[in-house]
Structure formats: C-alpha cells, structure tokens
Amino acid sequence: MVLDSPLPQLDHLFDYRIPPELADSATPGVRVTVPLRSAGRVARGYIVETVDEADGFEGELSPLDSVVSPVPVLTPEVWALARRAADRAAGGASDILRLAIPGRQVRVEKAWQAAQSTPVRPDPVDSPGITGYAGDLAQRIAAHERLAVDAIPAVVQVDGDSWVGAWALSLAQMAARTVAAGESAIIVVPTYRDVDQMLAALSGFLPADRITRVDASQPNAERYRGFLDCLSEIPRVIVGNRSAVYAPASRLGLIVVFDDGDPLYSEPLTPYVHARDAALIRQEQSGAALVLAGHTRSVDVQRLVDIGWVTAIGPERATSPRVLVTATADHDDQAATARIPSMAWRQAKEAIATGPVLVQVARPGYAPVTACATCSSAARCTVCAGPLGIARAGAAPSCTLCGAIAAGWACPTCEGTNLRLVTRGTGRTAEELGRAFPGVPVIIADGERQVTAVDARPALVIATRGAEPIAAGGYAAVLLLDGDRMLAAEHLRIGEDCLRWWSNAAALARRGAPVVLTGVTGDLARALATWTQQAFASAELLDRRALRFPPAVRAASVFGDATAVADAIAEVRDLPGANILGPTPAEEGVRAILRIDYAHAGNAARLLRGAVIRNATKRRKAPPGKAGYRPPPTLKVRFDDPEILS
Template identity: 40%
Template sequence: MPAPRRRPAPGAQAVTAADDLPVARVVVEVPVLRLDHTYDYLVPVSMADGVTAGVRVKVRFGAQDVDGYVLERLATSEHEGTLRPLRRLVSTEPVLPNASARLCRVVAEHYAGSMSDVVRLAVPPRHARTEDEPLAEAAVTTGEQPHNGSRSPMAPDGPAPGASAPHGSAPTDAGPWSGLAGGEAFLRHAASGAAVRGVWTALPGRWTAGGSVLADDGWEDMVARAVRVVRDSGRGVLVVLPDARDVDRLSRALDAAGLRDATASGRTLPDDVGRAHGYVRLLADDGPAQRYRAFLAALRGHARVVIGTRAAAFAPVAELGLAVVWEDDDPLHAEQRAPYPHVREVLALRSEAEGCALLVAGLGRSVEAQALVRSGWAHEIGAARAVVRERAPRVRALTRVEVAREGPAAVARIPSAAWRIAREGLAQGPVLVQVPRAGYVPVTACGTCREPADCPDCHGPLGLASGSSTPQCRWCGRLAAAWSCPRCHGSTLRSVLVGSERTAEELGRAFTNVPVRISGARSAGGVLATVSGASALVVATPGAEPVAAGGYAAALLLDAGVATAGTQLRTRQDAVRRWLTAASLVRPATAGGVVAVVGDGDEVVTGALVRWDPAGLADRELDERVELGLPPAVRVGALTGPRQAVMAVLAETTLPPGATVLGPVPVTPADGGAPVLGGELGDVRAIVRAPRGEGRLLAASLRAGVAGRGARRGAGTVRLHMDVADLV
C-alpha cells in the first residue's frame, strides 16, 4: 500500500529567499536555559526590506509560533540543514538595537540566565497604535534660546543654535557640586566623555532656620544639575530611581532646570525640541501606551534624558554619557523575575560596555557601593564632616538606659521624653512619626500566657484590623472569631507589634487638637507625596514619608528594636537607610530639628545614625563580610529545588577553584508564609560561593549544570539565583 501522505509542517513550504543577506540570526523568546542560543532563519524576499537588526518577528520554533528579535543579517548560515523562513515581520521598529542586545547578553551571562528573560525586561510590550503616532506640535517654552525648527540639532552640518554643546566641552557651572570633594571633577570628566565612576553620599535636608528652601541643594536638584551638565555636552543621561515618588521629585527638578517631559502631552516632542530640551519618564505604572511611547522617544533619539524605575536601566539612550542610580540599596532596585538582575550591577556592566560615567548615589551607603570605592573601581564623592553636621538634625537615642530615670515608664513604647519632643516640635511645625509596621495590630499573643496567637488552620500569625475587629490570619485570611489559646485555653488577645493605624489612634487621643495624617500603601489615603508646613502629626511607614513644606520640626522613629531585628545580611543596611530617609526630611539642628530613635535598637545602626555616618557603617559591614566570606566579598549562587535534583546538579557541575558549597538545607517560609527564593514546601537550597575574581566562571558553571540537567530531562526543577540577598 502507498505510504500515508504527511501534511507539511507550518513554515516548511518553499519560499523565495532574499537576494542580499538571506539569513537572519534570531533570539527567540523561549526562557529555557538549554535553548538559550541564537537561531538562523531564512528571510523571505517579501520581508527583505523590513527585516533589520532589532526588529520583532514571529518564527516557528518546534511545534509553535514564538516571538523573536533579529540580531543581524548574514549572507550564509553555519547550519547545514534547511532553514525555516521567518513567519511574520511584526514591526519594522528596531526595538532591540545592537547596544541593547549586547547589554542583554552580558547581563544574562553575569546572572546565569537566559537572554530571552533579559530581553523581556529590557523591551516593553508592543503598542501598535503608539508606533504610528505623529510628533506633537510643540514650541520651546524653556528659558533657553529658541531652536531652528527646520534643522535638527544632530544634523550633519553641526549643532543648531542653542543646541547641545559639542563633545568634549567641560561644564561651565557645577553649582553645589563644587562644594563636594570630587564633585566638580566628576562632572567635568563625565561631560568630556570619560568613563569615570563615583559613589556620592547626599547631604540631608535643604531648609534654613526660617523654614525657607535652599535652592539647588536637594538631592533631586543636584541630580538635575548633573543631568543638565552632561546633556549640554551632547551626551545622553539615564537616571534610575526606586519608585514613582522619587521620579516625580526629579521630574519637578528637571522642569525647574529648563528641561521638558517629551511625552507629557501624550505625543512626542519634535526632534529639535526633544533632543535639546526633552526627557522621558519610563515607568511600568504609566500603562502600556505611555511606557511604550517613552521607550520609542528614547529609541528614536527624540529625547536624550531618560528617568524611571528599574526597567529603565535597559533604556536605549543614544550616546550615553552618564548613568545614575539613586538609593542603590533600596530593595525595589532588585528585579523579582528571572534572572533577578539588580539595577546597580546592570548600570555597572553598562558603564564598562558603553564607556559611560556611572554615579551611585544615595543618602546612605550600601555595602556593595563601599566595595566599589575600596577596590578603586569608583571614587568617593561627599561633603566635609563640618558641612554634614551643619545640615543634619540632632539625633537622640531614647533607649531604656537613656530614659531609665523615668522608672517603669522607661519600658513604654513611647516614653515621656518622646512625648515631650513631639509636643515641642508641634509648636514649630509638623512632626513625623515613622512606624516599621503597617496596619492596626499585625501580631497578637494570648493575653494570659503571652503565647503567640496562631491561626487554627495554617498556624499563621493572627492580627487585628481595628480595635473592634475579629482576629484574622495574615497568611490565609481566615477569621478566628472563637479563638482560644491551645496552651492555657485563654480567649483574650494582647498586642505584640503595633502598626501605623493603632499608633495614629493613640497619638490622636494624646493630642486632641492636632490633626493626624497617615501615609502608607495600606492606609485609606494611600501614600502622601507632600504635606503642608502647618502643625500636624504625620504617621508613615518606611518609604511612605511625605515631604513637608519647610521640613519637619521633629521626627520619632518608633520601635527601633523591630526595625533592626532580623537575621538577614541586609538588616542593618535596610534599617539605617529607612532611618536616614526619614531623618533627612527634618530641619537641621541649627533650626531646632530633632530626631528621636525610640527603643532598644541595634547599637551599631543607632550609632551610625547619631553620627550621621552611613559610610562608616558600610565600611564596618564590609570588613565583617570579608572576614566571613559573604557577599560582596564573594559571589554566590543559590540552587533551589527537590533535594535529589539539587544534589544531582552539584555532582554534575565543575565548580571554579576556591568554590565552596553550603547546604543543602530545607527551604523555610519567609515572613508572610511564602517560601524564600520562590521555592516550594519540601524544597532544599544549596549555596555555592566563590572568590570575587571567579564570579563569572561560577555563573557559567552553575548555568551549564542547570541547563545540562534540563536537557537530560531529569526529575525536578532546579532554580538558579545569582547574588541572592537572603542567605540565612
């Protein structure tokens, strides 16, 4: 009998290939390590004109159509078999230019991930209608000389009148940067195109004794001036900030410096206006259309300045001259999706790859930034100690020893000394109260035996949403109306941790004629951006502190013991960063500003805040980590999965010289009930560490081990996470 006829696979039909460069090298969106390669496809003659480096295409991969990006066009292919043709040209917009593709590959290798995962982070989803939008008709309203609209400032015959200065020109006015050690030199080198790197510790506050604002002296004004200096030299600037509130503050400073949001009106400014005056905001919260519009404005060169959150670290800025990361130790800079890149590391890799200047800035100093300074890779930028003392508020540590003379009241959550500071501060202006926990009473205990109150179903912690609410589990959400203690059978509850809502309630009872405002993601009014300079109590959770007009007269940092408790490596670093953020909003000591740290917190962290010395704390932490062999002194990789699978990957992986393996140990649930590192219950985790110089080899070897096991279809999935922050 004749053999059955097989239907040809989709894409296998004969097509006419392009005459010139008929092969397209494509990276496909298949986030599997063992398939992380480039693949060659045939370019049909119908797509020959539109297929260029960086465009989106649809290709046949296995039995399905997947998205891909063209990296380059070639005359021949190394593949000996028959090439499949490209299925469809999605868009002719080159959204992945060569520089971005190289950066994605470098980041993928650094974090032992797949390039398709990094490309997903670097390139926002396509918004077809936005690609076809015309440029806006906008006139120049800045204080600079108007531009000739008939000629682009990047025209071949030279810059237009009033456009950016030629490459190599030095800044004419560094402003307040000249008062910092190394500040003016950094701007001069960055404007001249040098790949200089700096670590800058910003000054606190910007208010005088009379409550007036010092012009061009806040961190956002300093960053805006650096942006303006480098942009005027003809180069692009990229600034990455933790959240949208910081982006808004920098946007206002850029507007005051004479720049304009190139996409604020919903359309992109013309080339001559945008390139000389424009900046774009790249935030995921802006929605798909606005985010893609800002991305295209940077890609097409309509704006030389890009500011945004962590996804903006990959923004395609033309002729990048300066990259800035603000508050690099903020957890929001760490990507939560594979391969988990950190903004600081991405910009450092970009600085080396593109030869641009890098500025790691913040009110504090991360241990990783201190390691860059100690190694000589970056230079320290900061003010003299006398200037810091003049600008910082007075800090008091109200521990039990400090207030022991109050007798039994010394153990109160808010001792009388803190009440006096708040009362005196309210006579001068608003008072900030920072509470490390949100909610009303997030953790409770038995009122009789003090045993922690757990959910009868999942054993999660029970909390209270209000003074009259029913106890509810923080993990599963189950109500425990008939709860009784399994130990003593008591039915009453007492608070263990007090949240921002309960704190505001207590303060409102104590100060009956003073308005109390709550700022937090879980509060009814949400996160407040600003408050007036009138007398008021502002209760905020860490990171949600609003800016007060004229600065706060005083601040209370409550529950210091809770803020500095924990076993994670970053506990001290996170605590001092949160305290510095709140304390920097207080008026200086010369204007009567006082900050009170209430509670028995970590002595090292409290001392660093009292001295206002975050660099000293980071230096001490770095010494301890070098001695113990912990990051950033070493590079680490975490393998998480079933025990048999993790042990198999370790046995099949050739580790670099000096590498050691810790574990595997069972994965324990983190706060809130979720297992750490994305692991499932019953999984284990092994930590592999190697000397810093062997970091790339460690990433390559672990990546090969995990990919090899996936290729052999071994039982169990092993997840790889490089430079994991939670080691314990």
C-alpha cells in the same frame, strides 16, 4: 536572531534566511516571527544582526515568517547588556529583553513613526552647577568616572511650590549637565515617589520633551511611547524604576542609581539581575559615568569603594541632621525603653507648634501582631496557624494570612481568652497620638493610604518606612519609633536596612530640627547620630569577609530535586575557592548554596547554566497513570539570592 522564549535550551542565536520581499524591513533590532521545526509552530524574536552568509552551515536555512514591526526596538547596546548580564547570572538573555522592551502598542507606534518624519532640532540646554558639591564632582562626571556620592540630607524647593529631597536636585543638575554636553542620562530610583521627585527637580532645568519616564506603573501605551522616545537621537534624561537601566539611550553619558540598597532593585523574575549590577555592566560597556548615590552606602557599594572600582565623593560642606538617641539620653530605664519615651514626647510637643511632625513606625494597620494577655504566647490562627492581628479599632481579631475571624479564641498554652497588642501599626499609633495632641490633624501614610506631600501647617504624619511624604520646608521633628522591632527581623542585612530607613526619614527634617531615635543603642545608633553611615558599611563588610558572606563573595542558590542539584553542584565543586553548603530541604526538593570568589564566579555561572540546560533537555519519565505527560524541569539557579542572608 534571538528567540523570545523562556526555555534555556533556546538561549542562543539562530540563523534564518531573509526572503527578498522582507529584505527592506528585516533589519537588526526589529521584531520578527520565525518558524520552529517542530509541529509547525511560530516563535517571536528579534533580529540581532544580518550577514551575507551563515558561518559553517551549508544546508538551506528556514525563511523568516514575517516582520512584526519595522521599528528597531532592540539596540546593539541593550542586546550586549542583556547577554552579558544573563551570562553573569546563569540565566537567559530573552528573559532580560522581556523586561527591557515593552509589549508593542500598534497605535502608539504608528503615531511615533509619523512624528519621526518631521525632523526636530532641539533647543540648547544650560549647564548648571551641582549645588553643595565642589567642582571636582562635575569634572569627574564629565570624565565618565565611577562615583559613590553621599547625598545631602535636606529638602529643597524647586519649580514654585514643589519640595523635593536635596538628592533629587543634585541628580537633576548632574543629568542637565550631561544633556547640555550632548549625551543622555539614565536615572534609576526605587519607587514612584522618588520618580515624582526626580521629575519635579528636572523640570527646572530641562524642557518636558527632554525628560522621559519609563516604569512599570505606567499604562502600557504610555510606557511604550516613552520607550520609543528613548530610541530618538536627541539627548534626554530617562527616569524610572529598576527596568529603566535597560532603556535604549542615544550617546549614553551618565547612569545614576539612587539608594541602591533598597530591596525593590532586586529583580524578582529570572535571571534575578539586580539593577545596580546591570548598571555596573552597562557603564563598563558604554564608558558612561556612573553615580551610586544615597544617604547611606550599601555594603555592596562599600566593597567597590574598598577595591578602588568607584571613588567616594561627599558634599563640599558636611551637614547632618540633629539626631537624639533616647536610650542614652533618658536616665530612667523604664522611660528609655517605652515605645514613645519622655524625651520624644517633649520634642514632639515643642515642634508641633511650628510645623508637621513625622512619626515613623514599623508596620501598617492597627495591631498587626497580638499575644495572649496571660502568658504572652503569640496568638495564632486555629485554621492556618498564621499570626492574629486587629485590622482597626473595635474589630475582632483575625488571621493576617487567611483572614479567618478568631471568634472564641483561647490560648493553647494557658487557655486564656484575652489578647494584648504586641505591635502597634499606623492606625493604633494615630489613635494614641491623636488623643495626646487634641486638635492636631493626623495624617496616615502607608501602603493603603498613599500620601506623597504635606504642607507646612502643624500635623502629625504617621508613616511606615519608605512611605514618608515630603513636607514643605521639612519636618519640625522626626520620631523614629519601633527601632527594636525593626532590628528583630531575622536577616543579615537588617542593620543596613534599618540605618537606610532611618537616614532617609531623618533627611526629611528641616535644618536643626530634632530627629529622635527610640529603643536602639550601639553601633547603629552611633552611626545615625554622627552621620557616619559609611563607617558602619565598612565595618559590616569586614564582618562579611570574615564569614565569607555576600557581598564579600558571590553566592548562588541551586534549587531542584536531589539528583539534579547533586549533578549541578558536581560541576562547580572543584573550582578554586568553591564552598558548598547543603543541600537542605526546600519547598520543592532541596537547595544547595555555592559560595565562590568573584574571580571564578563567571566560570561558575557558565557551568551552572550548562547544568540547567542539560536538565531541561533530559528525558523524564511520566508518572504512573499519566501517559504522555512530561514533568517540567526542576533545576533552578539564582545568583546573589537575597534569601541566602535570611
């Protein structure tokens, strides 16, 4: 059995004896409690397998303490996935199982068990075509191939008055075909907005009892009910966010990850396994088809295409939004560099008469960043040195970190007392555009105001990146503002991220509607205007290979005190192709970075995991005056750390 414990030294299988009174219920996959030999403690875990004899052990095994539930919630496939994903990331399998298996809800479980006593024969499901793609795509999915699919940039109407991205319709048709063939499908999307679109698209092809939603935004009882439904033998479509990739599925035939470049797929909890990587491992273990879809292609997927691991598939007929780049269209330098250039104003004014206009901005709020009006030095809080911003019109400047009001602020550089706005958020943009277009409704969609859909009536929709609502029939125009500010972020992936944000917004425009990109030129603007995002990803990958940056190589951050980090790095320093950067000071101790080729990354993960276990079990002296206190281990390892690219 495997224990549910975060301690790295307990990350292995344990043998326990099954008492005769528990023999009927102690089956593989069930939750159990077992005794630990120290201090009479009891631990929770899952039975992985049952055997007649313990190999190589001649003593007496401790007995199971109890069977918590007779429901086998840990399937062999999910256990194999958790074990391999954890080993690849130098982490513990129980940490992944904690993400994969929701907490038990007794009432929900009993109701589900009662329902299982009545056999259900599912109705047959039709097998639709995949709109916009040649028949080759359906054949490849049926053959369980690995594919990188370019999504169609459009919005479509489904199930009455609902509008979704064309990508959702395509994925729903793929999933329906899979269910019709007697197999299950898992569709992983980044946000709840995307989940809602997928559910709306699937409702036109499958009955409700064949669609299961599993994501962290659900109430605990609802999430556990959905998880239990996934244990059924009836083929179904499972839709959710990053943890849905671990959902149990009967006869898995298709795994889909949409927009894999979204940072929400990066798991913030140890062992930090990216949903795309978990999907790749699960596809290899199960033999199911794998579809990595999106309007853009991440550099990680481009690497898989280049090495032949996945096959690139595009729509049958090439379609792209009508993108206008103001920096190349405006001959007046001042107009070209304005936040809303003259061409963008003209396009918005013409389009607002026929439907809603989307305006994408970089930041929420009113004025997130301010500066001294005299010398342009960044305005900082006198309490914590955080940036000063203005939350709403007429409000006093305050710190965006600690919230302190900047009463009586004076610039430490020139002693000026007046502030000017450096960045304009959704609130300030809405105020400016509201004055420019009197009588036109203004709708704000950001983290504070969650708007998922708007109708076809004229309106100005001000949205932050990723929060754009779907417009019935598509937007009459899309303005992409603050491109230069988005690109100013100090991150190696910022170009890739910006292209993804802009492409996803451009895909919401109606056919032929203008998409205006402001303040950006060069390869990024060219890739968006010509809708050749794959070429941009290929060029980015070439640069990463020259610099030995991920994903051209695998990289791992090693954190801890100087001695622990030095010991861990010594384990992997002599591996072929290993390159060590640092150590450098970090928040807690130091950090060193390991760069290594994929062929030797598995061995590096094994050695680093061993170093973590040795550090965790090492005796540490108590600080002076704290007798009996044992300092916690400090060594941590994170493979594919996104902070490496910052």
